[in-house]
Amino acid sequence: MAGDRSVPDDDSEEATESTTDSQGRTPRPAEAFDRSDTDYYLNRELSELEFQRRVLHEALDDRNPLLERVKFLSIFTTNLDEFFRKRVGGLKQQIVAGVEERTPDGRTPREQWKEVLETARPMFERQTECYRETLRPALADAGIEILDYDDLDSDERESLREYFESSVLPTLTPLTFDPAHPFPHISNLSLSLAVLTRGDAADELTFSRVKVPQNRSRLVRVADDEDRYVLLEDIIADNLDLVFPNVEIVDSSAFRVTRNAEVGRDEEVAEDLIEMIEEVLEERRFATVVRLEIDADTHPAVRAVLTDKLDVAEREVFEREGPLDFRDFGSLTDLDYPDLKLDSWTPKPHPRLADASDDDSIFAAIRSGDVLTHHPYHSFRGTVQRFLEAAARDPDVLAIKAAIYRTASDSQIIETLIEAARNGKQVAVMVELKARFDEQNNLEWAKKLESEGIHVAYGTIGYKTHSKTSLVVREEPDGVRLYSHVATGNYHSETAKQYEDLGLLTADRDVGQDLVKLFNYFTGHSLHKEYRRVLVAPGNMRERFVELVRNEAECARRGEDARITAKMNRLEDPEMVAELYEASMAGVEIDLVIRDICRLRPGVPGVSDTVSVSSVVGRFLEHSRVWRFENDDPGYYIGSADWMTRNLDNRVEAVVSIDDPRLQSRLDHVLDTLLSDDRKRWKLNADGSYEQSRPDGTVGGTSAQETFMREAKDAIRDLDSR
Known part of the structure; x- marks a missing residue:
């Protein structure tokens, strides 16, 4: 596959101005707006990393309960794993394929690849710092200890050695790399130990890989009745003499590999879609490596073997103080420490359906009015x-x-x-x-x-x-x-x-x-173009959304009040961003709630003065898509599509108008509550950075998600009291 070749790590050929531009470059005010001016668009990949920075902040924010912070430490790892597999993997494929096409913000795939790696590196360092200097000590103070092996006494070590020999050692398969053994396949996102051994002082070092088993608990209790844990990789490392007897264990260190998920297939020539998907799943196992994480004190010989055999560039290597993988730390939230967690939440019955006691009554409830x-x-x-x-x-x-x-x-x-x-x-x-x-x-x-x-x-x-x-x-x-x-x-x-x-x-x-x-x-095989209440992509959706935005602009030019409020996961499509810029220049007030990727720069003088962009990051993942156009009838829409090129042109999506005034009022409340959040809402600046809203004189502030939870409970309580 083309994607399985390494990317040349050569800076000399890339001495272009755009390589050194940061996400923070801000366009000049435009007398005549030029849609093609790259400075008006933020970079997609860097914008997504800004979202991940906000996710990491939930682990850093001491206003959150301790175990909630640990949960977000785990979520950050999961999110960045996916980002590297999908986005960085895609960039690497483009580079190897010789793609030089620039994005709307003017960057080539190679320039994006370099900036993404440089931007992500300090974020990983901040995650490690958060764990080692803040969360781990705080957990220990609360009675949950994550111990180094050196912290254990001799009896505890012996007990864990017995556990290792009986329950872990039989699951291990050490794989040695030497003239008689090929370099082993390293599976995606697996955590491994690189072990250097030799028979005597005169022998050359031998490299072996020991995979940390995923079917064993990563956090191993030291004693059954205590919340004191040791990481499984540390137990394995301390008992390697049982894995490699009668040789000297010179060194061991952890490493972790991330592989590209962007394995492509031409489905138009695939005879069987099921067979094609099965082949894609198989090829992902062996896809090119896009990131190598290693312990900060990894032996130079191990680093050399891994970078050579995994075919990774130096800038793709991330040295970390450890642990390398925080995904399993989310399991700590299952411990019985209610004071260290947010209050549990159980979704509530819908008031309109709570009295529907049989199958027929739920249809009757829907017939009586939209839900x-x-x-x-x-x-x-x-x-x-x-x-x-x-x-x-x-x-x-x-x-x-x-x-x-x-x-x-x-x-x-x-x-x-x-x-x-x-x-x-x-x-x-x-x-x-x-x-x-x-x-x-x-x-x-x-x-x-x-x-x-x-x-x-x-x-x-x-x-x-x-x-x-x-x-x-x-x-x-x-x-x-x-x-x-x-x-x-x-x-x-x-x-x-x-x-x-x-x-x-x-x-x-x-x-x-x-x-x-x-x-x-x-x-079947034919797509209708005309619908009554549903907007369908790739049919009428893009055209209709453009009409709705332009209608607000025309109303503003006539001196009428005009406003667009929209909530989406991502605003990426350059054409829709340009339409919003032109609407803003016409005087339309635009409030956007965009969870993560946003190409639009708000607050650019003369271009987007009337645009605000917010992002809400809380205990629930904001996922809904809602649109409100002041001068449209009905003017309210919900559905599956973000304003991304892929959603508007390359996916089958459905968005429906909301005609019922009661439901419109509810959507008003949802949008207005999100825009008034001063606890979990972030505001986007023109340079691509975000600032978190903070309460002004109100203790604790207002969280939109907490408001909606309280209202759901109150609605059922009121129903029960009737």
């Missing part, structure tokens, strides 16, 4: 899952259709669809096999659905299907009625407890007919 769900404040099981379960059992339901992008490994949604088919319903399911990192899970579910006789579509050629939609067709006394669900989040019961998302349950016939067209595209 807006807000997860995780409203229960996913008590709303979306219950809706589909009722449909599966109801003898009057004729058909169920659903688009599955991601779902839980033990998905009740899938089991419900299988039950529906067994009950004689017509069931059609769109399973997106190309959902990154969920390919294997989705592949297994697709095969199970097919084994039950359910019609399964595997996506569409050239596009990922990212829409979150389902449709229930029901025979009723006045004829066939369509019940629809259009949402911003996946049909995933577990992430629904942690991801903030919105969804619409409606019996509106226009929405239902629009989804009929969409599902016919999934199982």
